[in-house]
Amino acid sequence: VTCGCICECLDPLNATQCLPSVLIIGVRKGGTRALIEMLSLHSDVVAAQNEVHFFDWDSHYQQGLGWYASQMPPALPGQLTVEKSPAYFTSSKVPERVRHMNPGVRLLLIVRDPVERVLSDYTQVFHNHLQKRKRPRPLEALLLRAGEVNAAYKAVNRSIYHEHMRRWLATFPRTSFHLVDGDALIREPLAEMQGVERFLGLRPQISTNNFYFNRTKGFYCLRQHGHERCLHESKGRAHPRLPPDVLQKLRDFFHEPNRKFFQLVGRAFDWD
Numbered sequence: 618v619t620c621g622c623i624c625e626c627l628d629p630l631n632a633t634q635c636l637p638s639v640l641i642i643g644v645r646k647g648g649t650r651a652l653i654e655m656l657s658l659h660s661d662v663v664a665a666q667n668e669v670h671f672f673d674w675d676s677h678y679q680q681g682l683g684w685y686a687s688q689m690p691p692a693l694p695g696q697l698t699v700e701k702s703p704a705y706f707t708s709s710k711v712p713e714r715v716r717h718m719n720p721g722v723r724l725l726l727i728v729r730d731p732v733e734r735v736l737s738d739y740t741q742v743f744h745n746h747l748q749k750r751k752r753p754r755p756l757e758a759l760l761l762r763a764g765e766v767n768a769a770y771k772a773v774n775r776s777i778y779h780e781h782m783r784r785w786l787a788t789f790p791r792t793s794f795h796l797v798d799g800d801a802l803i804r805e806p807l808a809e810m811q812g813v814e815r816f817l818g819l820r821p822q823i824s825t826n827n828f829y830f831n832r833t834k835g836f837y838c839l840r841q842h843g844h845e846r847c848l849h850e851s852k853g854r855a856h857p858r859l860p861p862d863v864l865q866k867l868r869d870f871f872h873e874p875n876r877k878f879f880q881l882v883g884r885a886f887d888w889d
């Protein structure tokens with residue numbers, strides 16, 4: 618059964634594909650895959666496997682909410698449907714489109730040290746280029762223009778969180794958002810996930826048994842019903858090393874944007 622409405626329309630006898638009532642809007646390379654996988658450990662959550670790009674790709678948006686719902690996994694009564702497309706955070710037309718679907722939607726934003734995020738973003742593009750047999754450009758050539766940090770370079774721009782968040786806050790109240798600390802999720806996933814459970818009104822269920830540290834991967838992996846799995850090898854890759862002066866330039870560049878972001882969301886992160 619597919620319906621274009623929010624989850625109230627559920628038939629108690631049938632699993633129904635519902636529009637998401639929770640969106641992970643970004644940020645790209647913040648730990649969005651880890652977040653949705655960890656949230657899926659909860660039995661009251663079902664999550665779309667792929668990034669649907671409904672709100673940011675016009676060709677998808679034009680297919681309408683019925684199509685969007687048809688991309689969701691079946692949900693039972695009481696289960697929350699979650700979708701994540703990290704490009705939502707930085708795409709200007711998305712907030713209004715999301716509000717049009719459901720002004721009460723709950724929004725999860727996972728942020729990470731913006732400098733680390735730039736390096737992670739570059740690493741992702743680097744690997745994509747290699748896969749397509751294209752020659753990746755050197756990081757420094759992309760990062761710097763006339764010796765200064767190039768704010769127009771996409772990987773830098775995506776890390777200027779306050780600019781994107783300002784647009785979202787023009788459309789949704791602060792209470793619609795829960796911020797997840799992506800650096801803390803790496804170190805201590807349970808505490809972050811307990812915060813997410815509280816925000817979503819889920820009964821506390823995710824526990825220490827759901828996580829174990831995998832020394833080979835260097836990250837926490839997941840355990841559910843006795844089955845253990847780590848995230849894909851593309852998650853948790855080594856980053857390029859920058860010369861110390863360039864790294865410092867990047868840190869200096871983000872100092873002010875970070876302050877603005879902290880002020881905007883009423884919360885500080887441990888980034889400098």
Ligand code: A3P
Binds near residue numbers: 648740838848
């Ligand atoms: P790196 O690969 O640069 O280390 P996203 O899913 O949004 O693309 O984010 C990817 C990032 O998730 C990874 O970036 C990694 O640091 C982070 N991450 C957080 N928890 C993780 C986990 N348990 N396993 C693997 N990666 C994790």
